[in-house]
Amino acid sequence: MLTITGFSVEQVKDPFGILPGERYEFLLDIDVPEDDELHSEQGLYIRVVYTVGEERTGIVKYDIFERTTEKYLEFDLEDEELEAVDAFCREHWKEAGNE
Template identity: 40%
Template structure:
């Protein structure tokens, strides 16, 4: 899996149920043709992230087939989740440093 494009948006939480900030990221990912997740149109991963102090964790994610905009009933493997979490951590740290 390779992340080819992304967008990030902070989600406002008026209830403050989750401490810290929350973000929604849309990741365009390239999947190997041999993988069961492969789609010719591409796959998008919608990720909900929580950030409190220095801790960043993945709350939830959804896999979407871009051909028909349908959610796929698959789970990512642990290494794919780790890849996404590392990517998100780097991007959020970059954005925070740019905002200072």
């Protein structure tokens, strides 16, 4: 199971109105146990696009990257990890600096 150790969040403008509601981009620093196949000595972070709206609130997309190399990793989070990331984003999206 991953642990979120730090984060940043910002509101992303959608000039074309592709998605209803507001969009936010999270960068979540994560720690993964050494025995997990996702573990990397380089450190990891997850880039999450999160939407908040009347019809839908939740993760639109996420990508996992190695911290020092910025290498994209083709891994999917397990269901409970995805639920934990979604809950974290739901709790923290209001912390984005609105311009």
